[in-house]
Amino acid sequence: MNIFQTWIVNKPIAHRGLHNAEIPENSLAAFDNAAKENYAIELDVRALADGTLVVFHDETLGRMTKQDGYLANLNYSDVKDLKLVNSNEKIPTLGEVLKVVDARTPLLIEIKNMGKVGELEKAVLKTLEGYKGEYAIESFNPYTLEWFKINAPQIKRGQLSSFMKNSGLSFFKRQALKKMKLNKKISEPHFIAYHTKDLPNKYVKKYKDVMPIIAWCVRNEDEYTRVFKKYCDNIIFENITPAR
Numbered sequence: 211m212n213i214f215q216t217w218i219v220n221k222p223i224a225h226r227g228l229h230n231a232e233i234p235e236n237s238l239a240a241f242d243n244a245a246k247e248n249y250a251i252e253l254d255v256r257a258l259a260d261g262t263l264v265v266f267h268d269e270t271l272g273r274m275t276k277q278d279g280y281l282a283n284l285n286y287s288d289v290k291d292l293k294l295v296n297s298n299e300k301i302p303t304l305g306e307v308l309k310v311v312d313a314r315t316p317l318l319i320e321i322k323n324m325g326k327v328g329e330l331e332k333a334v335l336k337t338l339e340g341y342k343g344e345y346a347i348e349s350f351n352p353y354t355l356e357w358f359k360i361n362a363p364q365i366k367r368g369q370l371s372s373f374m375k376n377s378g379l380s381f382f383k384r385q386a387l388k389k390m391k392l393n394k395k396i397s398e399p400h401f402i403a404y405h406t407k408d409l410p411n412k413y414v415k416k417y418k419d420v421m422p423i424i425a426w427c428v429r430n431e432d433e434y435t436r437v438f439k440k441y442c443d444n445i446i447f448e449n450i451t452p453a454r
Contacts, residue, residue: 217250217316217344218366218401218422218444224249225427225448226267234274236265237299238310245314248454252426252446255304256322257330262286263304263337267322275301304337313343318446320370321349324379331357335365348403350387355397368424369397371413372405389413406433409441428452 213219227233227240228247234240236253244251254267258281271277271284275292289301302310304319311317323330331354338345348368349355355367374384386392390413393399401422404414409425417423418441425437426446434450445452 213366213400213422214443216366218318218346218368218424220444221248221250221316222444222452222454223252223318223424223446225252225446227251227253229448232297234294234297234299236267236274236302237294237297238302238306239297239299241302241307241311245311248315250316250318251311252318252320253307254320254322255330255334256281257333258282258284258286258289260285261329261333263330263333264289265302265304265307304334308337308341308343311343313341316344316346318368319345319347321347321351321354323349323351323354327351327353327357330354331361335362346400352387352392352397355399359398366400367397368401368403369393369399370403370426373408373411403446404442406437406445409437414441 224244226235228244228249229235229240233243241251253265255263255265257263266281268274269280271279274294277292292301321334346366346368347358348370350370355369358365358367369390371387371390374388377384401424402417403424403426406425406428414423422443424444424446425442428434428445428447429449431450438445
């Protein structure tokens with residue numbers, strides 16, 4: 211099927227689920243809310259020290275739990291009872307999210323891995339085995355996408371990118387990711403997800419009619435009006451109500 215005719219283009223994608231002041235991001239409630247409202251879901255997956263896959267954006271617990279600790283240094287037993295800020299929601303595992311969404315809406319799974327590739331990607335693929343719903347994966351790391359290209363080529367994959375300001379990466383890595391220099395021979399993505407504030411730019415423009423462009427993260431109506439259809443084919447959004 212032509213990818214331009216799939217949900218990757220035709221269904222707006224709720225950033226970390228459909229969250230609000232009462233429902234925290236990347237929570238089971240946010241994912242259930244998005245499914246009920248017929249939006250696709252973007253979510254973040256990272257591995258704990260014991261290999262458990264949790265759905266959580268940040269490297270550290272602080273912003274979302276008011277506790278200390280790097281997730282990469284913690285086991286599931288350390289985080290399973292923590293509450294997400296201003297709620298009774300807990301940090302979900304990827305398996306729990308799949309059960310709650312239950313194929314009701316597509317998932318865009320961002321794999322948070324800027325280090326060694328292999329173990330995290332293998333664990334994600336194993337967790338997804340048998341899942342009946344639609345999904346795609348995305349990552350800033352071109353080598354994560356390459357791993358899926360080799361080991362699960364049937365899964366649609368997206369190259370995440372931006373101008374990489376304040377990323378903490380070396381100049382060489384920032385430039386390579388900003389310009390998506392590894393797209394052709396390494397990641398070979400099916401779509402691109404580029405930072406809204408960095409659109410338009412010449413690096414994305416050359417792909418515009420070749421593969422879908424998704425803008426992330428559209429947070430207000432002005433951004434939506436500025437980028438949608440002109441510079442991108444779909445959006446990852448929060449704080450607005452895009453047409454479905």
